[in-house]
Structures are given as structure tokens and as C-alpha cells.
Amino acid sequence: MFNKFVEPRWLLLTLALLAALLFLPLVAPLFYIYIISVIFVTALLAMSLNLVLGYGGIYQFHHAVFYGVGAYTAALLITQLSLPAWISFPAGPLVAALTGLLIGAFCVRLTKLYFGMLQIALGSLIWIIVYRWYDVTGGDNGIHDIPLPEFLTSIHGAYYFVLIIAAVCVALMYLIIKSPFGATLQAIRDNPQRCEAIGINVQHHQLIAIVIAAFFGGVAGVMFVTVERSVFPGLLFWVLSLEIFVMCLLGGWFTFAGPILGAAIVVALRTVASRYTDYWTTVLGIMLILLIFFLPEGVMGWARERFKPRASAADKRGRELDAAR
Amino acid sequence: MDPSAVASLLLVGLARAMILFIVAAGLTFVLGVLRVPNIAHGSLYMIGAFTAFTIAEVLGKNPAGFWIALVVAPLVVAAVGLIIERGLLSHLYQREHLMLILFTFGIMLILNDMVKFVWGADYRSVTPPEILDGSFTLGDFAIPRYSIFLLILGPLVALGLWLLSNKTRLGKISRAAAVDREMVGVLGINVSWVFAAAFVIGCLLAGLGGALVAPTTSISLGMDHTIIIECFLIVTIGGLGNTWGALIGALLFGVSQSLGLLFLPQYAIVFPYAIVVIVLLLRPRGLLRSVW
Numbered sequence: 185m186f187n188k189f190v191e192p193r194w195l196l197l198t199l200a201l202l203a204a205l206l207f208l209p210l211v212a213p214l215f216y217i218y219i220i221s222v223i224f225v226t227a228l229l230a231m232s233l234n235l236v237l238g239y240g241g242i243y244q245f246h247h248a249v250f251y252g253v254g255a256y257t258a259a260l261l262i263t264q265l266s267l268p269a270w271i272s273f274p275a276g277p278l279v280a281a282l283t284g285l286l287i288g289a290f291c292v293r294l295t296k297l298y299f300g301m302l303q304i305a306l307g308s309l310i311w312i313i314v315y316r317w318y319d320v321t322g323g324d325n326g327i328h329d330i331p332l333p334e335f336l337t338s339i340h341g342a343y344y345f346v347l348i349i350a351a352v353c354v355a356l357m358y359l360i361i362k363s364p365f366g367a368t369l370q371a372i373r374d375n376p377q378r379c380e381a382i383g384i385n386v387q388h389h390q391l392i393a394i395v396i397a398a399f400f401g402g403v404a405g406v407m408f409v410t411v412e413r414s415v416f417p418g419l420l421f422w423v424l425s426l427e428i429f430v431m432c433l434l435g436g437w438f439t440f441a442g443p444i445l446g447a448a449i450v451v452a453l454r455t456v457a458s459r460y461t462d463y464w465t466t467v468l469g470i471m472l473i474l475l476i477f478f479l480p481e482g483v484m485g486w487a488r489e490r491f492k493p494r495a496s497a498a499d500k501r502g503r504e505l506d507a508a509r
Numbered sequence: 510m511d512p513s514a515v516a517s518l519l520l521v522g523l524a525r526a527m528i529l530f531i532v533a534a535g536l537t538f539v540l541g542v543l544r545v546p547n548i549a550h551g552s553l554y555m556i557g558a559f560t561a562f563t564i565a566e567v568l569g570k571n572p573a574g575f576w577i578a579l580v581v582a583p584l585v586v587a588a589v590g591l592i593i594e595r596g597l598l599s600h601l602y603q604r605e606h607l608m609l610i611l612f613t614f615g616i617m618l619i620l621n622d623m624v625k626f627v628w629g630a631d632y633r634s635v636t637p638p639e640i641l642d643g644s645f646t647l648g649d650f651a652i653p654r655y656s657i658f659l660l661i662l663g664p665l666v667a668l669g670l671w672l673l674s675n676k677t678r679l680g681k682i683s684r685a686a687a688v689d690r691e692m693v694g695v696l697g698i699n700v701s702w703v704f705a706a707a708f709v710i711g712c713l714l715a716g717l718g719g720a721l722v723a724p725t726t727s728i729s730l731g732m733d734h735t736i737i738i739e740c741f742l743i744v745t746i747g748g749l750g751n752t753w754g755a756l757i758g759a760l761l762f763g764v765s766q767s768l769g770l771l772f773l774p775q776y777a778i779v780f781p782y783a784i785v786v787i788v789l790l791l792r793p794r795g796l797l798r799s800v801w
Binding site: 313421 | 548604606622789
């Protein structure tokens with residue numbers, strides 16, 4: 185039964201990678217461990233976006249809102265209400281999912297660009313409230329030195345915590361995509377009219393997808409708090425939303441692991457490039473434009489085309505048959 | 510509530526709305542004709558403001574400095590836009606919106622760093638020329654001259670855009686291209702250059718907006734982040750591609766923010782966003798008809 189879900193060699197590769205990541209802290213310097221934790225958080229965020237963007241074909245323009253809401257919820261519950269981590273951490277994703285439900289319920293009435301615009305409007309409303317509500321959120325200063333449980337205060341502790349949570353979330357997302365619901369979602373992406381015609385409630389499915397993505401975005405937000413121990417309004421700003429977009433594009437948005445790769449590349453590049461130059465965003469911008477021109481399917485999409493000649497030959501034959509008809 | 514305070518806040522809001530309209534009109538024009546949501550539009554506006562600053566600085570005390578800046582800054586921005594359009598964007602029109610958005614985001618990232626490189630991260634300011642400085646007094650009520658200037662200029666720009674798109678050949682072609690670009694091409698019109706012209710007009714308006722805002726606020730890096738999001742919202746509530754919609758949207762946005770100052774000064778900026786959300790909940794596709 186398991187074979188139906190995962191090809192054995194991919195499973196082996198994943199397990200090997202996980203094992204390597206588990207043993208990594210024993211050998212790697214602290215700075216690298218921290219950067220890799222950041223990659224885990226960012227990768228989870230990018231994957232949660234890809235769930236709706238790549239698999240759902242939904243123009244989720246302001247995904248960072250859910251990330252920020254998750255992070256701020258956990259941070260505020262800890263600092264303002266002094267709640268313990270085992271309550272405030274799960275609260276983050278739940279509030280994010282609730283935000284997703286609210287924003288999504290209004291947005292799914294629209295499609296494509298209008299959907300994205302309305303989401304930016306609603307998301308910016310939340311951003312501006314966080315940005316202005318100094319008494320509670322600390323305004324543009326954010327909240328720093330958030331007290332965390334003992335085991336998360338070391339870089340190693342945070343690394344393992346984030347690794348385990350991220351791995352579980354990725355596995356869950358994989359199951360969701362492979363489930364009947366995931367298949368329906370992809371069908372809606374490819375042809376919403378036809379799905380409507382065979383009796384699928386398109387908006388209903390899209391809304392559920394948005395809520396799920398918001399939930400995992402919220403998890404990523406809480407993970408951010410564990411790694412950085414601070415929150416700031418930039419987490420909900422639309423520029424970040426577009427950066428997540430870039431990660432998905434870079435990795436390849438019709439592939440499952442693409443966003444992980446994209447996030448890893450962006451975080452690594454940012455770390456390296458900002459050591460040498462103040463103009464790191466130029467590097468990102470140039471990379472983005474080159475991608476759009478030469479690699480629109482992303483690294484993983486390109487690799488899939490490149491290394492699977494048989495599949496593409498079959499595709500070609502299929503297309504020829506279609507053309508002949 | 511003091512009526513003269515209300516009136517002067519209203520005036521501030523209207524003046525702000527005029528600048529927002531000019532920038533948003535450029536955005537919506539490009540959106541209507543090219544179907545490109547140009548995220549770099551805010552950066553072009555910022556370049557306009559910084560260029561105006563430099564020109565005013567170079568010309569020093571010369572009273573004509575501001576007026577020259579008002580003409581030259583948009584032209585500089587238009588030149589930048591033309592290079593972007595001919596060099597890169599014109600190869601991408603067949604792509605989907607998502608790619609075009611990300612492309613303009615890439616341009617935005619590069620332009621912002623260029624601004625940082627050329628002008629640095631300091632705050633700059635421009636003094637308006639003498640004729641627009643200070644204010645009239647009407648009884649016990651002061652009217653800033655610069656606001657009056659903006660209130661005259663805004664409708665002129667709207668009128669100019671209306672004339673351009675309804676009375677000129679270019680405007681008629683670009684409206685046709687917005688509806689069906691293939692058909693326009695079939696009729697033997699060089700659509701590519703129509704698109705270039707439309708993009709450049711959009712950039713001119715961004716530059717003009719930047720030059721106009723220069724005397725009213727401090728110019729700094731990051732001014733593009735807020736204006737672009739505001740303009741996107743204005744364009745959306747107005748109906749994508751509709752110039753008059755952009756005018757209505759800008760008025761709603763600017764006036765609601767300044768009137769918000771009366772009730773909740775700290776959260777004044779929340780009001781326009783709330784208005785946008787309400788409008789979009791009632792009319793998800795905007796107030797006026799979109800050209801799409």
C-alpha cells in the first residue's frame with residue numbers, strides 16, 4: 185500500500201537525507217546549524233504556499249500573512265499572557281488557519297488576478313494593524329527575546345525541534361497531495377470548468393486548500409519564533425510573500441520538493457551574498473529574471489525534463505496522438 | 510469638531526489623492542493595455558522623486574528648478590521604462606500573469622538597489638518654488654498653495670489621459686489592443702510598439718507622481734513599498750484598467766485616510782485599507798467596469 189504513495193528510491197533518498205540531517209549537528213559549526221534551521225523554516229513556508237499555488241493553481245498573493253499571524257500569535261500568547269509553549273505553539277497554526285478561513289471565504293468568490301488583489305487588500309489590513317498597534321504588537325519594532333522553554337534555547341535544541349516538526353509537516357503535506365482531495369485539487373487547477381460540470385464544488389475545495397496552506401504557514405511562523413526568538417511586521421509584509429513565490433518558482437512549482445530546494449538556494453545565497461555586498465537583492469532580482477527567461481519550470485522541473493527522456497518521449501507521443509485526433 | 514480643521518484635513522486628503530491618482534493611473538493604464546501588473550511601478554515613482562531632488566539640487570536657488578524637475582524627472586523615468594520594456598518585458602507578453610508579476614518584482618528589486626547605490630539611504634527633501642510655497646488665507650482658514658496646485662493638476666492629468674485614449678490614434682489602438690491584441694495585429698498595426706508606448710506612458714505618470722510628491726514629503730528608500738501597495742488597491746477597487754476608477758479609488762483612499770485622522774489619529778492609515786476591503790466585499794470586481 186505504501187508503494188502506491190512513494191517510489192522506493194525516493195523514500196530511501198528521503199530517509200538518507202533525514203539521517204544525515206539528524207547527525208549533522210555533531211560535526212557542523214553552530215553558524216551552519218542556525219542557517220540550516222532557517223532553511224527548514226523557509227522551506228516549510230514555501231511548501232505550504234506551493235500546496236495552493238502549484239497544486240491548486242490559486243493565486244495566493246499574500247501567503248506571508250499566515251506565516252506572520254502564526255508567529256505573532258505564538259509570540260503574543262507567550263509575552264502578553266505568559267502562556268506556556270505547549271499552548272501558545274499550537275495556537276499559532278490554529279489562528280493562522282482561522283485567518284485563512286476568513287480571508288479565503290471572501291477570496292474564493294473571485295479567480296486569478298482579482299483573487300490575488302483581494303487577498304493583498306485583506307492581508308495588508310492585518311499587516312497595517314500589526315504595524316500600528318504599538319501597545320500590543322510593538323509596532324515596527326516587533327517583539328524580541330521571546331522566552332522559550334529550556335530545551336529550545338540552544339541552537340541545537342531549536343534545530344532538532346524544527347527538523348522534526350518540518351519533517352512531520354512535509355510528510356503530512358505529501359499525504360494530502362496524494363489523497364483524493366489532493367487529486368481533486370489538481371484537477372481543479374487544470375480545468376475548473378470541467379470540475380464544476382462533474383459536480384465538484386470548486387470554491388469549497390479551494391477554501392479547504394487555503395485553510396490547510398494557512399495552517400502549515402502558521403506552523404512555519406511558530407518555527408520562526410523558535411529559531412529567531414523574535415517577530416516583526418516584515419513577516420506579514422507583501423514583499424516577503426513575493427519572495428516565497430520566487431522560491432517556489434526557483435525550485436519548480438509543479439514539483440513536490442521544488443520549494444524546499446528553492447528555499448534552500450535563496451537562504452544560502454542570501455547568507456553568502458550579503459557577506460560580500462550590500463546589494464543582495466540585486467542578485468536575487470537578476471537571478472529571478474534569468475529564471476523567468478531560461479528556466480520557467482524551476483530547477484526541479486528542468487531536472488525532471490532533462491533526466492527522464494522516457495517520460496518526455498511518452499508525453500510527446502501522447503501529444504502527437506492528440507494532434508492527430 | 511472644528512469645521513476649519515475638518516476642511517483643512519479634507520484638503521490634505523484631496524491633495525494626497527491627486528498624487529495617488531496620477532501614480533495609480535499609470536499603473537492602471539499599463540494594466541489595461543498590456544495586462545501587466547507592474548510591481549516595479551513604485552520603484553519608478555521613487556526614481557522620479559529622487560531625480561527631481563537631484564535636479565532641484567543641481568539648479569540650486571534657480572526658481573525654475575522645480576518646474577524643470579517636473580518635466581525632466583518623468584522623462585528620465587520614461588527612458589528607464591523604455592529600456593526595460595524593449596530589452597526584457599517585450600519578450601514576455603505571451604507568459605501568464607504570475608510570471609509577469611514575478612518579472613516586475615525582479616525589476617523592482619534591481620531598481621531599488623540602483624536607487625540605494627546612486628542616492629544612498631539618507632532622507633532627502635525638495636522645497637517647492639516660491640509661487641507654490643506657503644498658503645492663502647481665507648478668513649481664518651489657511652489653504653496651502655501646493656495643495657491647490659495638485660488639485661488643479663490631478664484633473665488635468667485625468668482629462669489628458671481621457672483625451673489620449675479616446676481622441677488619439679494611439680489611444681484608440683491601445684484600447685483595441687487591450688480587448689483583442691491578436692486582432693489588432695492582424696489589421697497590420699505594430700502592436701509591439703503600441704505596447705512600448707503604453708508602458709512608457711505609464712512610466713511617465715509614475716515619474717510625474719514622484720516629482721510631484723517630492724516637495725510634500727521626505728524622499729527615502731522604501732517609499733516605493735507603500736505607494737505600490739496603495740496603488741494596487743486603488744486600481745483594484747476602481748476596476749482594473751479603468752482610469753476613472755483609479756480617480757475614484759484614489760479619492761476614497763486619500764480622503765478616508767485624512768478623515769481617519771479626525772477620529773483615530775494613530776490608526777488613520779487603517780481606514781483606507783478597511784474601505785478597500787468593504788468595497789471589494791460588496792463589488793469584488795471594482796466600482797467601475799474593468800477593461801478586462
